[in-house]
Every structure is written in structure tokens, then in C-alpha cells.
Amino acid sequence: MKITKKIIGVLGCVLMFAVGGLQGKSLTIPAQAADVTLKNPRIVPDAGMKAGQKVTWDCIWFGSYPQAEVIPSGVEYTALDASLRQDGDVLVSDSVYAALQSASGWDANNDITLNGAKYRRMKEGDASYTDTGSNSSYYQWSSSTDYHYFKYEPIKWRVLHTDGNRALLQSDVVLDGQRYHTVYEDVTWETSTVRRWLNGYGSGSNKQSVDYSQKNFIGSAFTISEQAAIVSSSLENTDNIEYGTGGGRDTTDKVFLLSESDVWNTGKAESYGFVKSKDTYDEARRRKSSTWAKAMGTWSYTSIEYVGNSWWWLRSPGIGSLGADVHSGGRVYDFGDYISENSSGICPALNLNLLSSNLYAYAGTVCSDGTNVEIPKQTNPEIPEIKFPITPGFPENPSVGSELTDKSKKAVYKVTGKDTAEYSKISNKKAASVKIPDKVTLNGKAYKVTSVGKGAFQNYKNLKSVVVGKNVTAIGAKAFSGCKSLKKITIKSTKLKKVGKNAFKGIHAKAVIKAPKAKLKAYKKLLKKKGQGKKVRITKN
Template sequence: MKSNSMKRCVNVLLTFIFALGLFLVIGLENKVSAASVTLKDPVVSGDTTTWDCIWFGSYPQTEILPGNSTYTSLQNASGWDANEELTLNGVKYRRIKKSHATFSSNSGTTGYYNWSDSTTWHYFRYEPIKWRVLEAGGNMFLMADKAIDTKSHGSATLWVTSDIRGFLNSTSTGRNSFLGSAFTAEQQSSILTTAVENQYLGATYNINTDDKVYLLWTFELDFSIGNNDAANRYGFVSNATRICQPTDYAKAMGVSHGTGNCSWWTRMPAYTLNGDYIGARYVSSDGRAGLHCDSTRARGIRPVLHMDSSKTNLYSYAGTVSSNGTVNEQSIPMSDSSGNIGNAGNRFTSGNKEDNKSVILERARVKSVTLAGSRALKVKIKRDKKASGYQIQYSTNKKFKKNKTKTVNLKKNKKTTKVLKKLKKGKKYYIRVRSFQKVKSGNSVIKVYGSWSKTVKSKKIK
């Protein structure tokens, strides 16, 4: 009898051990260490490229929106440092105001971030940075998957004196430093100093630099422009392969993102054959390389760097991304071998992404604008079930200058029609709308706005 009982106990114990082992194996499958994967160079198939990716370093990315407990906790928290940064429950955050943005003049217009006022803090969570592998091997060449910030070159006409170069390579911390903000000291030591060639129009302009972090040269992005085979090696074989999306933080800093994509800077200046400076070169939001504009304009920043691939304790595999839109992402690791994930804090997980679920408003749409009798227009709006109401702006100026613009609010979700009265006879009006959601923020209720609709022009007022 005892023998049978003992056998049953042993069987139960073995079953438990087997199940526990299986559980542990399944649990570990979600995290793929860098050492267990052989990273590959970009794979090109026709006009489509697929890149391997890694997680390395961290930077402010996702905005924490009003209407959830994390926002309220950040709003009420003390201990923000001189860089306006704070670690809360093991996760690091940065806060900024409108005055901190590189460009905010178009705030609230279609395709730009909306700063409702100049005094409210906006909060952004540090998250691991995803990098595309442009070249695998001992010294990996990496490019940020998204535009991580928005900056201008300043008044510089050469990369050596560019404000962006200073920002990328500064080892300080805060809004004006990338290297010091994004990487720990150990991670910084794994980033190699690169002898960056800046060859253009002769000795006057060919000032090479030694940088840990920099931007690509236009010739490295399009073979047809500079006959540089690097463009093909890195996978830039079509406009689609150069398209870039901005993070929430980059949007707040001022980059235009009306299509969901953004333009981004290169380090290459633009000169005429006579040597006259005409701006800095960038990649457009639809992926065209070689364009140029004034260097003081604000565009997305997509850093590149070389790192020692043997430092596998400092990064992890992030899956693949393809220029056709396919993303196979490995989950963000809980921590690296030293117990943290760069500067993101020691408690960052992909689960933290739930913080911004509370407010998701569709871009508003004007269904129709029609004449409604003497000096009046009737505006119909497409209903958004998630909205608390809608805001209509109408103006005789297509840029909606303040002194020529009026605003009216519709305070109910199902109220989607408004008659605008006492308009000027003989004038055409420009109309745009946006939805808003009322959310609780601390002890008060505030409005969170969606994006402005496309502008609609009316017929002449009778």
C-alpha cells in the first residue's frame, strides 16, 4: 500500500516538474536575446526591403494622455529634476511645454501637434529605441526606426557646425542632448567613434568629422543621386524604403505629420555649382531624397551609429520591419543583464503602453457646407461616437488668422449640425472642425482635442 502511494506521489511530482519546466520554456520564448540571433544585412526583393532590428538605449517616445491614473500621478508628482525628468514606479518620464518645442507656430493646424496653451505640461515616457540594422557584423551600423526628435540645423552651412551634430553627440542630459539622454555610460562606451566623410564640392566644404552619432548623407540614401552603392547595401532602393514615421515626442517637438509620416534631415548641405549655399538636404514624407530647404526649418531626426555587436548584454533582438508595412516585432525586454533597460528605468515593459488608451479620437470630417439663407451657412459634421462634442472654426482667411476667425463648440456627441449666422455678404468662408473628449485630470475636467479636419471652402455668402 505504501509502495503504491509513494509511486503516485512520485508521478505527481514528476508531472509537476515537467509542467513547471514547460511553463518556464514558454515564458522565456517571448524574449529573444541578441546572442541567440544572427543579425543579417538588409534583404532586398524588388523595391521592398526588410531589415533586422534591435532594442538599444531609450528616449522619450509615447505621450501619456489625460484621463488615466499615470497622467494624474505625473501631474501631482514632486521631484522633477532640472531636466524636467522623473522616475515614477520604476519608469522614466520627461515633461515639456509649448515653449520647449523646436517649432510650434502651426500648433493645432492639420498635420501638426496641438498645443492648447503655453502653460500645461505634456508628459512622455522613456521607451527602448528600435534600430534598423543597415550593416550587420562586428561593428553594426544602425539607423533609428522612427524619427525620435525634431530639430533644425540652425544657421550652419556645414555638418561640422550643425546644431543637430551638437545635439546628437552631447553627453549631457536633457532636451538638448541625445547621446547623454538615450544611453547609459556603458552603452555609450559600446558606440564607436566614426570618421565621418563629408565630401561635396572641394576642400572648402570637405570637413570630415569624428562622431559617435550622426545623420546619413544624401548619396547614402539614393543610388541615382550619388552613384554610391551604400544606398543599395543599406536597403534604400525606392521611395517606400525611405519613408519614416515620427514618435509622439517628435510630433510634439514640431515635425509635420499630416500623412502619418514625416520628413527627416540628412547631414548634407545643398550648394549650387558656383558654391552658393542654398540650404540643407532632407528626405520628404513620401520618401524622396535629395530635396533641400532652409536649414533653420524643423524636420525629423533619424540618427545613425556604429556599435560593437559583441556587447550582447546591452541590446536585444527586436524582430524585423519591411518597407511594405509588415512589422514582426519581438516584445520589448523587461531588462538587460544589468537589471535595467538603458535609461528607461528598471520597470519598463511593453505593458506600460496601456497608459495612453483612454483618448482615441478619429480625425474629424466635414460632411457638407451649404448656404442657409441670408448671411448664413449650414455645417454638417461626421459623428465620432467617442467624442464628447465638436469644435468648429470658420474664417475668411484660409490660414485661420486669429482676428478673422471665430470658434463655436457643439457640446453633445449627437449634435453634428450647426448654422453659422451673421456672416459677411460676398465673402467665402473656410471651415474646419475637430472633436473633443472630456476627461478627468486630477480634480478638474479638461478637453482633449483630436486633429483638425481638412479645410472646406464655402460658396459666396448671400
């Protein structure tokens, strides 16, 4: 049966013009009646995209969830770095803010409804993760005792596949910041706490016996009628594609996370709009995050190339006890991250019964090139949106990806953002020692050195010692692989968040990695199983 939905929309020719002529822009369509049939993703070749293709998805509004933050006027908003803010992330209203501050009757989830609109409040201690080091990639709390207020808004979903009366949906943005599992231990999707939280299950079968029957995603996001329209999906929880880590038993769930095979390596993934290679920085796999998700602890990229993008969990396992996720640039990180960390966010997925046509509304289209043709759903007009302009000083056409050379050190860097660079390689392959600086001046401009590139020093046989500067947040895969003489690695940075696969494979068997005292415990966990031998020690500076 063909499902056609009456919507607030525009004539098809206007939609075509908007999508074709406004690449990377956002367009709100005026009200006009039209009939739209939900379609599968449309994929066209495009050499200008890193994925080599451009994908357009139909979208719908279904359910609601805390997303935008409510603040009073006349205050400087410092919780989010300017580079992370999007239109609608913050709603300014003195009257609503005052009403929320003085309101009584907040429920056990810290929710309340005022004048027909629903809100949630939270304190710093309610977040899954908070940053204490003023890292601009995280939401910044100025007080641990003050409540922050967030408005429930319609959830926008991308249609990944539709067949008859059912559509597979994934949220358009990261909606929350949750750990895959509350502690670091061997788990599968079946026994994870994130599965319980998404579906509102009790304590009976998750490994930590946490009861999510009252505080959960499905109960917050959907009414009873909406929950009834969500299909109970039979999920195949396959092993990790490359490393073979067991995926556990198959499950039946209403709300879930996409799997590896949904986003790479399969014809199914390709039909959803994703490229087959996991290593491609696929625009289709990139996701922004809501203000609520950031407040809950989701990490966001601040450099120009992927600014505002977040990592998001897959339900598939990584290697060992890690969980697979998707990089902010759209690469599948199948090696995985620590399941008890909260830098990755939640992009839920579900199958919707399209016969329940009174419960959802057409939302327009989203394209992987950044074009957003949106059919707005009626919202509370009492609260205006605050518009955030592009941060002054950002160049219109930054030369992200350009390689620049520090001739004095014979080192090559790749520009990654407005004022950030990656240490890519050094031309002297016989160098015995290397210092990755905190900052470097290239072509007269100063850059913070925030990463060490993939394979930067691979097979540098004479390299004996390395100092990693204080601004480095990521070390790429195989960065020091094959450096058989490398015995001393000194990490000055306290900001290191990501270390790639086999970053230290083949270094000296008795090497010593020195880390800042305050980060010793965290870095021992972060550096675990990065290819180094069992006798390699990690000690404090």
C-alpha cells in the same frame, strides 16, 4: 567572429509566415527562445512597390528616449489629428498622470523616474517649433502653461549593415524635432548645432557657441555603458552630389545623420536597402515619427498616401545654405530646406559594438511594405496602450494617384488623399490666366486643392497671371518654369511650406509675386532661389 544573440523570439518558420502573409500589418510575437544572427537587409524585387523592391531589415532595441505621451482617461485627445495616431502613441493612466503632475525632483532636463520608469515633461515653449494656425500636420497645444508628459521607451533601430562585430543602425522612426542649425547661415555638418546636440558637445566649435554638454540626445538616450558601446565613427562629409555645395571637413562622431551617399546614388545606399534614384518615392526611405518628435515640432503628412510620414534631415548640404533632407514619401530632397526651420525631424544613426551583447536585444524585423514583426522588449505593464482605430469615413481603397478632369475649367487634378487633390495641368496651353481654386468638385466629390504639381505649367508661353488658392501647401519643381510672359503671381495661401527646385525659372524678368501680408517675410525666404531672376519682386497682397 559571428555574433549570435539569445533573444525572446519565435521559430524561423513562424517569422517567414508572418512576414510573407501579413503585408502592411503589425504582429507581436509570443515568447519563445531562439537564436538569431543579425543580418544585412534582404532585398527582393516587387513590382507592386514604388521602389520596385521590398526590403526587410533586422531590428534591435538599444537605449531609450521620450516617445509616447501619458494622458488621463476620460479626456478627448486633440493634440494629434486622428490620421496621425498609431497604436502606442498615447498611454492612458490616471494614477501615473496624477503622480507626474504632483511629482517633485524633476532634473534640469525635465526628467524624472517613478516606480522604475523614466518620464520627461515639456511645455509649449520647450518645443523647437509650434504651429499657431491649427495646421493638422503639427502637434496642437491647447495651453502654453500646462506640462505634457512623455514616457521613455526603448529605441528601435534598423540594422542597415553588419560586418563582424559592428552594426550600422538607424532609428526606425523620427525621434525628435530639431533644427539642423539654430540660425540661417552658412554651416557644414562639422559646425552645425544639430551635430553638437546629438553628441553632447560643448560650445567650443559650433558656429553659434551653444553648449550642449548637459542637454543633448546621447546623454538622454543612453547610459554611460551604452555610450561606451557606441563606436566613434569616422565620417566622410562629401560635397552635395548634384550641386557641388561643400560638405566641409570630415568628422569623428558617435551619433550622426545619414548622408546623401548613404541613401541614394551609390552601391552602399543600395546595400542598405535604398534605391539608387533620388527621385523615386522609395518606401524604404519613409519614416513615421514619435509623439515626442511631433510635440517638438516635426511636421507629418496627413493625406492618405503618405499619412503619418515625416521629413528627416540628412547631414549633407543642399544648395547654398540649405540642408538636404528626405521627403515624407521617400524622395531625397537634395536641393534642401532652410536649416533653421523645424519641419524636418531627426533619424539618428550610429555604429554599435556588437560584443556588448548585454546592452541590446533583438526586436524582430521591419519591411518596407509596412510589415512589422516585433519582438517586444519588457516594458512597464502599469500603463496600457490606447488603440486608435482607422478614422471613420476613410475609404478602404482610396484612388490615390487617379487623374480626374474638371471639364468646366479643362483642368486636370491628381487625387492625393481622402479629400485632397493636386492641380496637375490645364489642357489649354494658350491660357493667359489661371486660378488654382481653394476647392474643386470632381466626379461629385469635393476636394481641397493642396498642391501644384511638378511641371504643371512648364513652358506655357502665353500665361500672364496666376492665382494660387488658400489651401495650397506645396508647389512642385518647375511648376511655372519657362512661363516667359508670367508677370503676376498672387498667392492666397498662408499654408505654403514647400516650393520645388526651379519652380519659377524663366518667368518674366520683372514679374511680381504677391504674398499675404502676415507671411511676406517667411515667403521671401521660402521663395528665395527658386529660379526666378533677380528683378522679380515679392510684395504683400
